[in-house]
């Protein structure tokens with residue numbers, strides 16, 4: 332479904348590569364987790380795959396399509412849940428979602444019904460006409476998700492979709508993503524919640540310094556490290572315990 336060949340990104344003025352000669356294949360219907368410390372290159376990789384930034388070198392295709400040749404088809408095929416809220420605070424939930432739906436050529440009753448269906452599924456029906464500025468973090472995350480799936484993308488990029496939300500919101504988000512996946516959506520997901528990734532992902536890659544250090548099914552990775560009880564133990568064994576602070 333997604334084929335990545337020797338993909339690299341060096342930002343203007345940066346000393347090194349944020350993603351470096353990365354090769355990866357992701358199959359249809361996978362939930363593929365990109366895990367790594369702060370600054371590992373996860374957002375950079377997702378941003379290239381969703382065409383928000385341009386690679387420095389290398390190539391990739393999604394369902395055989397490339398942004399150079401099939402930009403329009405790819406825009407309809409993919410959905411992007413960004414790490415930062417991409418919402419207008421002074422507009423209501425319904426107004427925000429109507430706007431995002433219209434950018435995918437959805438309109439009229441079809442769009443209205445889809446918005447109400449998803450607001451209901453994600454527990455937000457009573458807040459359709461409330462301004463986003465009054466929403467909690469968990470509610471904004473759910474609206475952020477709805478905005479990216481109104482057009483029913485076949486491939487969904489999720490950059491930390493459950494960061495900063497309470498357990499209840501997280502549960503609703505993850506359950507809905509599982510349903511979308513069961514219905515055929517392929518997902519590429521980044522997170523620092525390793526417990527969540529361990530149960531949610533079909534496969535994960537642990538990335539550091541722009542390179543994949545290891546990848547596989549969470550269960551297989553855990554059993555291949557002698558003292559690992561869970562994915563977090565594997566992660567620390569691979570990436571070390573040193574803090575990754577930089578300014």
Ligand SMILES: Nc1ncnc2c1ncn2[C@@H]1O[C@H](COP(=O)(O)OP(=O)(O)OP(=O)(O)O)[C@@H](O)[C@H]1O
Nearest residue numbers: 342343345349367368369370371372373374375376
């Ligand atoms: N616009 C930019 N210009 C220059 N350097 C950047 C830019 N965006 C990211 N970087 C650098 O690229 C590297 C990878 O960053 P990236 O945001 O992809 O990491 P990440 O794994 O998503 O981290 P986090 O877990 O903190 O979100 C970091 O060293 C970061 O400082």
